[in-house]
Amino acid sequence: MKDETRKFQKFIQKSNLLWSIEREIITNQVFDNHFHFTADDLFIQLNEKGRKISRATVYRTLELLEKSSMVSKIQLASGKHFYEHIFGHKHHDHLICQKCGRMIEFHCEDIEQWQEKISTENNFKMAGHCLKIYGICADCMKKKSKNKPK
Amino acid sequence: MKDETRKFQKFIQKSNLLWSIEREIITNQVFDNHFHFTADDLFIQLNEKGRKISRATVYRTLELLEKSSMVSKIQLASGKHFYEHIFGHKHHDHLICQKCGRMIEFHCEDIEQWQEKISTENNFKMAGHCLKIYGICADCMKKKSKNKPK
DNA sequence: ATTAAGATTGAGACCAAATCTCAATCAGAA
């Protein structure tokens, strides 16, 4: 079992929930995806591996993974939800190419600090944030090709 | 006709599209909403005024208003879409209360600057951005009541 | 090893938001 999966198992047990083979399989798959993926990506990957796990269980497990803070959900302007695992990765935000859909990760401590400051000024108890910068990536600027976005 | 509506009419005509009474009614209603609203809010408001305009037309017109850069769409983590008119308002971002759904607007020039800087560093041609800070607002912190989110 | 209590699962029903279809209508140019 992957380290990450074991950590999630501990979370499940601490939360007085039960560990199951489905949760193990899904979690392993989540941590095999080293970039952004959708719930359906995951469902299809599992299917291709011959794992018959229902869509409902995939969604339920992703929700738990989110609660455990090991995975985070990203909403794109297109309305699609992507996930990414964050355990072992430090917090980052995204540059998103409107041409090809490419996502570039970045982290800016100053921006993080300013957000805290603004929240405090507004007597707002910040729990999280979502920053996405939209535009055209370097490749697409060069190519000017019309790759369809994801 | 409102100034804003006239401006949108010009956009429609410049785009080689046709102006229609439905577009006029919807646009007027959009600019009567001085805060955030959903497509359905708009549809209901129009209905209450006795204006029989189909949902499809409301969505289609909001899409055009977005293209004209007079209106922007805000996507919440909950999956709901809100709109707000931006023509005549300066750019701002949002603090969003996870309890009551309240949105507080803010503007932070430093954050704006850092975003430009990051984009440049990544050879990314920034076109726009979306920053949402999630948490609990001052009122909800006090009340601790369980208002349902919008 | 049995049993009981409660959690988890899968299949498919369900849901809300948004988009699509297409015939009827409308706007604007000629």
Place this chain on the structure above:
DNA sequence: TTCTGATTGAGATTTGGTCTCAATCTTAAT
């Protein structure tokens, strides 16, 4: 006035996700 193409409404469809509930599984207590 006529013509062409754009727009509209009603409802079907799609999408992305949640809910239901009987069957199954996990765990802990006998």
